[in-house]
Amino acid sequence: MEKILDHIDRKIISALQRNGRLRMADLSEQVGLSPTPCARRVAQLEDAGLIQGYSARVDQAALGFSxxxxxxxxxxxxxxxxxxxxxxxxxxxxxxxxxxxxxxxxxxxxxxxxxxxxxxxxxxxxxxxxxxxxxxxxxxxxxxxxxxxxxxxxxx
Known part of the structure; x- marks a missing residue:
């Protein structure tokens, strides 16, 4: 079954795309939820496979791959x-x-x-x-x- 995203889910995903290191308190403030329901939503998005992981963006050239x-x-x-x-x-x-x-x-x-x-x-x-x-x-x-x-x- 495909998860239907509401506006809060979209806000969570957008915020985490911009900064995957957001603390739950900051994320919950940005999306207008308290931390516990926000954490539950993030977990549901991860379980559904919509959020597949977190990583750092690195400078390819600075690491020698120009x-x-x-x-x-x-x-x-x-x-x-x-x-x-x-x-x-x-x-x-x-x-x-x-x-x-x-x-x-x-x-x-x-x-x-x-x-x-x-x-x-x-x-x-x-x-x-x-x-x-x-x-x-x-x-x-x-x-x-x-x-x-x-x-x-x-x-x-």
């Missing part, structure tokens, strides 16, 4: 087994930040981070090109990120 690359992958076949094997293989590659199954001429879109062009070349040759089932790959390098959002738009 290059972002989008890699379009065409698979040799699009069978369920091929997709499962590919997914398992790329999950093991820690430089792959996102992997999307796509429509259109490319089957998979990867977002990869690297310290440099040489690091990406090493990643391609030693890791990604060894993943079975790949027919073709094309890479595009990000010059700069113009928009990047962490918060989903919650409308009433």
């Amino acid at each position: 290059v972002t690359i989008f890699v379009m992958v065409e698979l040799e076949r699009q069978s369920r087994d091929t997709l499962k094997e590919f997914e398992a293989a790329v999950r093991a590659l820690d430089q792959v930040m996102e992997c999307h199954l796509m429509t259109g001429s490319r089957d998979i879109l990867l977002r990869v981070v690297a310290a440099s062009l040489a690091d990406f070349d090493r990643f391609l040759e030693e890791e990604l090109m060894r993943v079975p089932g790949i027919r073709n790959m094309r890479s595009s390098f990000t010059l700069r990120t113009m928009v990047q959002r962490q918060e989903l738009p919650l409308r009433p």
Whole structure:
């Protein structure tokens, strides 16, 4: 059963998207509930899978990953087994930040981070090109990120 969000749930999710470290007292004040009912709502949202976890946003370049690359992958076949094997293989590659199954001429879109062009070349040759089932790959390098959002738009 899908949870139907009311305006309080939406306020809670919006506030936690902006700051996942909010103390319950501050969150409850922002959404107009006392702390106990607010904590109960947060727990319900977590149990329902709407809130899947909490993490810190970090500066990718400050941690040494100044290059972002989008890699379009065409698979040799699009069978369920091929997709499962590919997914398992790329999950093991820690430089792959996102992997999307796509429509259109490319089957998979990867977002990869690297310290440099040489690091990406090493990643391609030693890791990604060894993943079975790949027919073709094309890479595009990000010059700069113009928009990047962490918060989903919650409308009433």
